[in-house]
Amino acid sequence: MLSALPGLDYTAVDGADPARLLAVAGEVADRVRAGRRPAVLHLRTVRFMGHAGSDAELAYRSRSEILADYARDPLLATAAVLARRGILAPAESLARYEQTRKLVMDQAEAMLGRVERLPDAAAVTAPLTERRTDRVSAAAGRAGAGRDKVFGGRLPESRGPLTLAQSVNAALHDALLTWPQAQVFGEDVARKGGVYGATRGLRKAFGANRVFDTLLDEQTILGVALGGALAGTLPIPEIQYLAYLHNAEDQLRGEAASLRFFSDGQYGNGMVVRIAGLAYQKGFGGHFHNDNSVAVLRDIPGLALAVASHPATAPALLRQCLALAEQEKRVCVFLEPIALYHTRDLHSDGDGGWLARYAPPDEWAATETPLGQVxxxxxxxxxxxxxxxxxxxxxxxxxxxxxxxxxxxxxxxxxxxxxxxxxxxxxxxxxxxxxxxxxxxxxxxxxxxxxxxxxxxxxxxxxxxxxxxxxxxxxxxxxxxxxxxxxxxxxxxxxxxxxx
The missing domain is CATH 3.40.50.920 (Rossmann fold)
Structure with a gap:
């Protein structure tokens, strides 16, 4: 099946043939580096023993099947190649194996009693709850140089009152200017400028390397964010509608948000996932475009979920999310209500009650919206x-x-x-x-x-x-x-x- 995918270099090798495996792996790596295109190296091998201690293979596999797998042990195959080529005799391979086993067991015994057990719930959750408030606040208040050029000589604070979509768009321009490592990507965010115009002009201002369209696949979008965050970028992926997050929510639950926890804070996948969501948009909808469920996001430990409501506060919320992602390696979701994107009035037609001026950088510190503040x-x-x-x-x-x-x-x-x-x-x-x-x-x-x-x-x-x-x-x-x-x-x- 993999070999049928277009544009993907596919090579299959027998995992029990270590000499050929080394040679072919080197060739595939050379092709990837030279062509800058992905490849799949498919190894046929075996899995020893059951899935868990309670999984007794003899209950559902014959003895001959199990022994046939043992005969394909890659370690035994490697020892056989070394013996045939006169590099290591079987007894020498066995001695190395036992020497390694003893080294591991000695190290394990030496660690017994030296490793401190986690004393309480606070110690367990520390990688998720540790705050860097001062550093986050400082980062959220930064502004990049060259704003006049990025905004084409017309700064957003001089444009008059803005809608929610316009304020988010201005904040994204400022974000890409402030954080050079930031990238915006998703479905239709680059050339089209987003379904609702929230990313309009970003590609022109910052180029296709920092603002780019992706496949229509939410798992791919969040997967790119996972890898990008580990590689040192500050990903700002967009999921086009909240309902489509459910196609890929485990990328956040099982991968992104859990990395800080399982690495004890040594690694993190800091990112800001922008999602157009919630309900009430007119003209078209149904449950694929109007989704009012955020339960899965609220159930992910350590994830920060912000919901913009007004153009006056949305930019500060977005900057706070970006600062949290950069400084605390926190996974943030920035939910933008679709129905409020282009809303202008509050009480009556023409009152402009849902418009707001864009705060200039010298006001950002005073209008900060920290995590945990209503x-x-x-x-x-x-x-x-x-x-x-x-x-x-x-x-x-x-x-x-x-x-x-x-x-x-x-x-x-x-x-x-x-x-x-x-x-x-x-x-x-x-x-x-x-x-x-x-x-x-x-x-x-x-x-x-x-x-x-x-x-x-x-x-x-x-x-x-x-x-x-x-x-x-x-x-x-x-x-x-x-x-x-x-x-x-x-x-x-x-x-x-x-x-x-």
């Missing part, structure tokens, strides 16, 4: 709406309605970070408010509100708590989506009930 968007003392993403504009409109109807003061708190959940900052932001409604656009089961409510209960929050969610369902096409997605009327109804 943002109070609107103040009030009667009720708090804790939310994120699309829930932020919904909650602000509901707060305005409650003020007009009842004179109620509604505080709106944007979580910003969904993993790790910013519990301490959230509790501080809710101080003095007697009622909390968690406005969660994800599903009732496996959503974000479950964790938020649990954090409030665990901390002994004294007030009343309620939550409102989308329905446990895939997102259907057309107007039917309104039946299962959290709506503004749902938030208003729940808020009124909590105030009664």
């Amino acid at each position: 943002r109070t968007v609107r103040d009030g003392d009667d009720l708090a709406l804790v939310t994120f993403g699309n829930g932020v504009p919904m909650s602000l409109r509901v707060a305005e309605t409650l003020a007009a109807e009842r004179g109620a003061g509604t505080r709106v708190v944007d979580l910003q970070w969904l993993a790790p959940l910013p519990a301490a900052s959230m509790l501080a932001a809710l101080d003095g408010v007697p009622r909390v409604l968690v406005v969660d656009e994800t599903r009732a089961g496996g959503g974000v509100s479950e964790a938020v409510v649990a954090a409030l209960v665990d901390a002994g929050y004294p007030g009343r708590i309620s939550r409102v969610n989308s329905v446990d369902s895939y997102v259907p096409l057309g107007p039917a989506a309104d039946h299962v997605l959290l709506g503004e009327h749902d938030v208003l109804t729940a808020a009124r009930a909590l105030l009664d």
Whole structure:
């Protein structure tokens, strides 16, 4: 099957023929280096013994089959070649083998008692939880030289108020300028500039080596990010829609985010995975383009999940993710709500309530959005709406309605970070408010509100708590989506009930 793949050099060798294997491996390596193209060296060999200690091969394989495998032992084949060529007699090969066995056993015995056992959970999770706050803060506040040239003489802070997509685009330009090792790649991100224009102009400004299109394959995209991070780049891969992350989520769970843990912090796959996601986009959709599930991302230890909601704060969130990836080798996911990309208004047509100016570099330090910090968007003392993403504009409109109807003061708190959940900052932001409604656009089961409510209960929050969610369902096409997605009327109804 591998030999049929176009453009891939394929060579098969018998693993029990070490002399030919060495020769062919050298030839394949030479071709790869000379042609700068990949190759597959396929070795036919055997696997000894069962998969685990409880796997007794004699229960399902015949004695003759097992002995036939032993006859193909690559070590025995190597010893036989050495003997035939008069390099090492069989007894000498056996002596070397036993000498190596003794060396390993002696080293193992010498280590017994010298290795300190991990004393507690904090020691176990240290590679995942260790912070470099000062270094991250300094990195997030850096700006690269030559901004005027990169932005074509028109700096984003001088362009007037921007949409979310425009602010992300400007932040990506600044990111590639600030971090020379950064690369942006994914489906349609280069020549086309992204499905929603978020990467427009990056390839022209920074070239095809730093901004490039990939195959339409999420496993390949994240696989390139894995290798790039180990090679010293700062990958910024894009997954075109949240629903397609599920095709490759184990690249993050089983590979990227676990490397710091299993290497005790010696290695890391620092990256920022940009994902256009969540629901509510109009015109087309269905569950492949409207996906409101982030459960898998919240379940990966050490992974940082940020959700942009407003053009004023999205650039700072993105810079924080890049600084975390660079300084802490942390895997970050930057979720961008599709439905808010080009939103301009908040309360009425033409009010420009969802536009914002782009902060210039001299304001970056003051507007930093550290990991674990929530943002109070609107103040009030009667009720708090804790939310994120699309829930932020919904909650602000509901707060305005409650003020007009009842004179109620509604505080709106944007979580910003969904993993790790910013519990301490959230509790501080809710101080003095007697009622909390968690406005969660994800599903009732496996959503974000479950964790938020649990954090409030665990901390002994004294007030009343309620939550409102989308329905446990895939997102259907057309107007039917309104039946299962959290709506503004749902938030208003729940808020009124909590105030009664």
